Amino acid sequence: MSSFPEDLKYTPSHEWVRIEADGSIVMGISDHAQELLGDIVFIELPSEGAEVAAKAEMSVVESVKAASDIYAPVSGTIVEVNQALLDAPEIVNTSPYGDGWFCRIKPSNTADLDALLDADAYAKICE
Amino acid sequence: MGQRTPLYQQHLNAGAKIVDFGGWDMPIQYQSLIEEHHAVRQHAGVFDVSHMTVVDISGAQAKDWLRYLLANDVDKLTEPGRALYSAMLNENGGVVDDLIVYSMSEGFRLVVNCGTREKDLLWMQSKAPDFDVRIVERPDLAILAVHGPESINKVCALLTQERAAPVSTLGNFRALESGDWFIARTGYTGERGLELIIPNADAPALWDALLESGVKPIGLGARDTLRLEAGMNLYGHDMDEEVSPLAANMAQTISWEPSERQFIGRAAVEQHKSDQAAGKLPILTGLVLEDRGVLREGLRIVCDVDGLEREGVITSGSFSPTLKHSIALARIPIGSSNCRVDIRGKLTPVRIVRPNFVRFGKKVFE
Numbered sequence: 001m002s003s004f005p006e007d008l009k010y011t012p013s014h015e016w017v018r019i020e021a022d023g024s025i026v027m028g029i030s031d032h033a034q035e036l037l038g039d040i041v042f043i044e045l046p047s048e049g050a051e052v053a054a055k056a057e058m059s060v061v062e063s064v065k066a067a068s069d070i071y072a073p074v075s076g077t078i079v080e081v082n083q084a085l086l087d088a089p090e091i092v093n094t095s096p097y098g099d100g101w102f103c104r105i106k107p108s109n110t111a112d113l114d115a116l117l118d119a120d121a122y123a124k125i126c127e
Numbered sequence: 128m129g130q131r132t133p134l135y136q137q138h139l140n141a142g143a144k145i146v147d148f149g150g151w152d153m154p155i156q157y158q159s160l161i162e163e164h165h166a167v168r169q170h171a172g173v174f175d176v177s178h179m180t181v182v183d184i185s186g187a188q189a190k191d192w193l194r195y196l197l198a199n200d201v202d203k204l205t206e207p208g209r210a211l212y213s214a215m216l217n218e219n220g221g222v223v224d225d226l227i228v229y230s231m232s233e234g235f236r237l238v239v240n241c242g243t244r245e246k247d248l249l250w251m252q253s254k255a256p257d258f259d260v261r262i263v264e265r266p267d268l269a270i271l272a273v274h275g276p277e278s279i280n281k282v283c284a285l286l287t288q289e290r291a292a293p294v295s296t297l298g299n300f301r302a303l304e305s306g307d308w309f310i311a312r313t314g315y316t317g318e319r320g321l322e323l324i325i326p327n328a329d330a331p332a333l334w335d336a337l338l339e340s341g342v343k344p345i346g347l348g349a350r351d352t353l354r355l356e357a358g359m360n361l362y363g364h365d366m367d368e369e370v371s372p373l374a375a376n377m378a379q380t381i382s383w384e385p386s387e388r389q390f391i392g393r394a395a396v397e398q399h400k401s402d403q404a405a406g407k408l409p410i411l412t413g414l415v416l417e418d419r420g421v422l423r424e425g426l427r428i429v430c431d432v433d434g435l436e437r438e439g440v441i442t443s444g445s446f447s448p449t450l451k452h453s454i455a456l457a458r459i460p461i462g463s464s465n466c467r468v469d470i471r472g473k474l475t476p477v478r479i480v481r482p483n484f485v486r487f488g489k490k491v492f493e
Contacts, residue, residue, distance in 0.1 A: 038348065039161045041446040042419050060471075062421045064160055064352065064446050067471070093159070 002032040002126060005097055009113070010122035013055075015073045016097060017116055020104075025113070027073055028101045029061070029092065032126045037063040040089040045103060050078045052105065054112045059102060061092070070102070074112035080104040128152065132177035133269050133327040137334045141344045148347060149242040151178040156346035163349035164448040167316055168488045171275035172345035173337045178241040181268050181324060182251070185234035186260040193228065193235060196254055198372065198390055200382035204230035210300045210313050213380055214372045215239075215250070220395025221368040222375065223250055225360060227313055229302050236309065236324075238270070240362050254391065268309075269330035273342060274320030274353075276488070282321055285336050294321070315350065317357025317486045355454060356447050358413065358483035364424060365411060365442045365456050371399040374458060376411040376482050406461045411442065413482035413492070414455040420470055421446050422455035422477065429474060430463035439463065449485050456482055 004010075009017040014033035018026045034040065042062040052058050052072035059070035081103045085091060092100035107113060117125070129152040138145065143154030154175070156163060166172045184193060193201045199213030209230050215223045224247050226239040239247045251262050273282050283291040290305045297303060302311035309324040325333065338344060351361070358376075360366055366375035373381075373396065381396060382388070402408040416422055422444035430437050439459030447454045455477075459466060467474040480492040 038156065039159055041161075041421065044419075062446075064348065064421075067421065067423075090161070 002030070002035060003097075004030070004032075004119040004123045004126075006119045008097065009073075009116035009118060011071065011073045011116060012122075012125055013071045015071060017073045017113075019113060024079060024104050024106050025074060025076075026101050026104050028096055029070060030122070031096050034093050034096045034100075037061060037066070037068060037093075039064050040092050043085045043089045043092070043102075045081045045085065046078050048078055048081050052076060052078060054109075054115075061089075072105070073116060074105060074107045075109050076105045076107040076112075078103050079106050130178070132175055133330040134175040134177065134334050137331055138175065138344070141338070143344070143346065146347075148178065151241065153178060154344070154346040156348045157344050160346065160348040160352065161448045163343060163345045164352050166343040167275045167318055167345055167349065167353055168449055168485075169276070171273060171278040171281050171320075171342045172349075173334065173342045174272040174274070174345050174347075174350055175269075175330075175334070176272050176322075177269040177327075177330065179270055180239045180241060180244040180247065181265040181270070182237045182239065182248070183231075183234060183263045183265055184237065184260060185263070186258070188259040189234050189261075192255060192258040192260040194388055195258075195390055196251065197228065198381045198392065198396070199228075200388060201228055201230065201235065203382070204228070204235075206230065207232045208302045208304070210302055210311060214366075214377055215247070216372065216390070216392030216396065217368060218392060218395065219368075220371050220392045220399055222362070222366045222370055222372055222377070223247065223368060225362050225366070225377070229309075229311060231309075232304060238322075238324075242363060267327055268324050269327045270322060270324050271330060271333060271337070272314055272316075272320065272322045273337065274314050274316040274318045276319065278318070278320040278342070281337065281340050281342050282323070284340060285333070297321075315357070315359055316353040317359070318353075318488070352445050352448055355443055355445050355456070356449055356485035358456070358481075360411075360456070361443055370458075371396060371408060373399045373403050374409050374411060376456075403461065408461070409439065409458045410461050411456055411458050411482060413480040413484060414441070414444075414457050414466065414468070414477045415450075415480055415484070415492070416453040416455075416468070416475065416477050418452075418475070420453060420475060422453045422468055422470075427469040428457055428459060428477075429467045429469065430459050431465040432460045432462050437463070439466070441468065447484060449488070450490060454484050
């Protein structure tokens with residue numbers, strides 16, 4: 001059974017977003033996504049300082065069974081990347097919402113945040 | 128709802144993720160494919176492979192018929208309780224299926240793939256009319272495979288005294304019959320282990336007892352990474368009816384002598400032998416990618432052959448949990464070097480190795 005924390009926002013492509021006090025966002029992939037992917041073996045992360053566009057491909061996750069694209073939930077600049085995932089990608093399977101975070105983004109357009117789904121709306125998509 | 132083995136409830140009890148596999152509802156994994164893989168390499172794991180097809184062959188000409196049907200020679204099974212791995216070829220020398228054949232006290236037992244069941248049975252029936260042979264499928268039998276360094280001890284601890292002694296000393300590719308249980312030292316993982324072919328009604332209790340004794344349940348996902356590490360082919364991927372056994376790393380499974388044995392496909396594979404010597408038939412080889420990235424089935428390979436650029440393809444590819452990088456089986460032109468795999472548009476160099484990566488838990492290539 002997947003979990004859908006209420007304090008997070010989500011995208012239809014299975015990314016989660018936590019809006020921080022300083023206006024930046026932290027993101028990762030949902031519990032539902034890591035279950036669908038299976039054991040993750042490599043993660044390609046964007047570089048710090050890179051510009052990303054909402055809904056554009058930003059990262060690639062390789063699991064034993066398939067490679068999957070991860071999409072930027074908002075437009076902005078990557079300000080921090082979770083380097084631990086490069087050597088221990090399996091953290092995303094065991095802690096998708098905690099230690100398995102992907103990166104922190106400084107959003108360039110607050111309207112992107114309004115377009116995100118709340119937990120109930122995302123859970124419905126996953127049914 | 129697909130077909131279900133006698134162990135379906137056991138899979139649910141163990142928390143399996145069930146998927147459709149050739150029309151069967153089978154466990155792809157329980158908690159983690161990688162942990163299940165390590166459990167087999169380091170301790171012991173049990174697989175439900177009851178979806179595979181068991182076919183018993185009997186009759187006065189059972190042996191003659193199998194010497195006609197199969198590219199390997201059952202004449203090598205000089206007494207009951209021995210096993211052979213063989214291809215079953217069509218007249219063009221393509222592989223209809225790969226299988227294990229066991230000699231029994233009466234007749235022979237074949238274990239063929241699940242996905243090829245109907246095709247194989249029709250094929251066998253069509254090749255039987257001129258022989259005094261009976262072909263009987265055994266859907267009343269389940270198959271549990273228990274593999275890993277501790278597997279044989281774990282199984283023997285659960286057997287009756289009379290069964291445990293001969294099972295504990297069973298040699299590789301040997302089998303024994305004990306009542307209505309058939310126990311063989313064969314498998315698909317590259318580890319020591321046993322395959323137990325037993326009545327359906329006996330399967331749940333044996334499975335539960337194995338789990339209780341610490342043997343881990345292993346899904347089909349880990350079965351695939353284990354067999355790939357062991358360099359073992361998967362029918363429908365590494366070979367099929369359009370592929371010669373000589374282009375599928377199966378040359379050693381063809382028994383050419385005696386030359387009078389006219390097995391189905393003999394003339395065609397004799398020609399394939401010449402073609403391969405002339406460099407006109409591809410080979411199946413191993414590839415490793417020691418950098419980041421995963422080699423996957425279907426990816427295009429670019430190779431150098433005598434100064435020309437030629438192509439190959441990955442037939443099976445995955446991540447090796449034991450080696451912690453990607454490995455693959457690939458069909459490439461003979462004499463290839465400087466192979467690069469097209470991974471999402473980027474030509475990525477890979478190393479050619481013999482198609483065997485891990486045996487008894489250890490890396491076996493340089």
